[in-house]
Amino acid sequence: MQTITTTDALARFCEAAKEQPYVTVDTEFLRERTYWSKLCLVQMALPGKNGQAVLVDPLSDHISLEPMYDLFRHTGTVKVFHAARQDLEIFFVDAGVFPTPLFDTQVAAMVCGFGEQVGYETLVKKIARENLDKSSRFTDWTRRPLTEAQLTYAVADVTHLRVIYEFLSKELVKSGRTSWVEEEEAVLLNPETYITRPEEAWMKVKTRTSSGRFMAVVRELAQFREGYAQARNIPRSRVYKDDAMIELASTKPTTYDELGKSRLLLREARRGDIADGIISAVKTALECKPEDLPKPNEGAEHLQVNTALADLLRVLLKSKSEAEGVAAKLIASASDLDHIAAGKRDVPALQGWRHEVFGADAMRLVRGEIALSARGGAVRVVPAG
Structure with missing residues (x-):
């Protein structure tokens, strides 16, 4: 060696x-x-x-x-x-x-x-x-x-x-x-x-609020944090963590005094460049025109999932995975199955080799052309009707 x-x-x-x-x-x-x-x-x-x-x-x-x-x-x-x-x-x-x-x-x-x-x-x-x-x-x-x-x-x-x-x-x-x-x-x-683009960083932040104004603050705060962390080569959490960002999006501080009341913000972020960046980001979000606010669910689409169909797709996936000897999560993610069950078709599980292994039968199941039959411990695909 x-x-x-x-x-x-x-x-x-x-x-x-x-x-x-x-x-x-x-x-x-x-x-x-x-x-x-x-x-x-x-x-x-x-x-x-x-x-x-x-x-x-x-x-x-x-x-x-x-x-x-x-x-x-x-x-x-x-x-x-x-x-x-x-x-x-x-x-x-x-x-x-x-x-x-x-x-x-x-x-x-x-x-x-x-x-x-x-x-x-x-x-x-x-x-x-x-x-x-x-x-x-x-x-x-x-x-x-x-x-x-x-x-x-x-x-x-x-x-x-x-x-x-x-x-x-x-x-x-x-x-x-x-x-x-x-x-x-x-x-x-x-x-x-x-590639992580600061202007897209907000889409990865998990929130329970879909208010356009709230999300505008999240968008600006996430963009500032990502750019600041990249420029100085420090972890995002050293700027502020997601829970602090959500708190700031709720309180919307525009002065140092208001910023100082944050419970979750790191002490070093309450003054200096980070504090200035937070206040500037909040002000930008508050001044954002209504037509430029993030649309509800723009970052994480809420699907109208047919839960019964999603369950059937999961059974089909397990059957195909076992038959082919391929890891189920490599064939299709839980998100893929929910998207298919919600009527979406531009998903990885319906493309390329996955279509051959799973996607073709998944679509036949969606259209009612096939059914699933259990015999012993095995699940079989059978013609519908």
């Missing part, structure tokens, strides 16, 4: 990796004190039981990660990750780069019947027949030098991944489902997956 701390050493490894069919990759990072994840370590391993495995130290003063990003752009080598989303966000934010082609073993495992959001440790046990020591998982990866326990933990995240990748890729070829995984990975490789 080699720890790489210089650009030249990284370049040599990456050039060797370009000659291989795949390279396994993982990262260690911290996000507790920042808005964007801080990359602390990159682990990579080449194929073969004794293939070279390295740890790349991005915190070294003598390294540029450009050779690694060049490897990520090299289409002749598959980049293998497990649960890649957070890793890909780091690379996209830091360098505007996505590793392509990509193979995500968590997605592949769900397609291959290993359950929903299956963890790496589970796959190591079931496929590689090994056990992992996870005691270093939540250690501080910014501290140097790293301990032997940390180094051992980190390298295991890419060495066992080789066996898992080779097993799952073969299973996908045998089942003819490689394209299913590629369809899912296209979402991971879409920049929109990782």
Whole structure:
């Protein structure tokens, strides 16, 4: 196991990796004190039981990660990750780069019947027949030098991944489902997956009030918080939490004295830039013209769900999931089923490979063309009438 701390050493490894069919990759990072994840370590391993495995130290003063990003752009080598989303966000934010082609073993495992959001440790046990020591998982990866326990933990995240990748890729070829995984990975490789626009942040805030004026305050406060947190690279919660935002939307403070009466606002947010931003946001919302107020349910649509139909769709989904050996939540979410039962058709469960597995019969069920029949412990699809 080699720890790489210089650009030249990284370049040599990456050039060797370009000659291989795949390279396994993982990262260690911290996000507790920042808005964007801080990359602390990159682990990579080449194929073969004794293939070279390295740890790349991005915190070294003598390294540029450009050779690694060049490897990520090299289409002749598959980049293998497990649960890649957070890793890909780091690379996209830091360098505007996505590793392509990509193979995500968590997605592949769900397609291959290993359950929903299956963890790496589970796959190591079931496929590689090994056990992992996870005691270093939540250690501080910014501290140097790293301990032997940390180094051992980190390298295991890419060495066992080789066996898992080779097993799952073969299973996908045998089942003819490689394209299913590629369809899912296209979402991971879409920049929109990782872009958070301050003006849209309010749509993710959960409230029980649909008043246009109330929501206008939420909209302005959420936009200010997101922009402030991004610009200073601090967590949203360091600006103010959602419960404080809801309180502010109710009290609508426009002066420091009114702001000081907040029960939930952090002390440091009652003066200075954050306080000014809150007051400005509230005033902007209060001055908003009626026609520019957020419409009720604009952020989270309230559906008129046919609950009986939704229940039938859930039974159909369970039957299809078991028959196909694919995790139910990968085929359709609870939201998908409710949307279908409410008459909506632009939902993921009705598109692509999901339409083949579930969506086509879901629509036949909606139209009354099929029914569900139970025999023993199995549910069957039968013609209606």
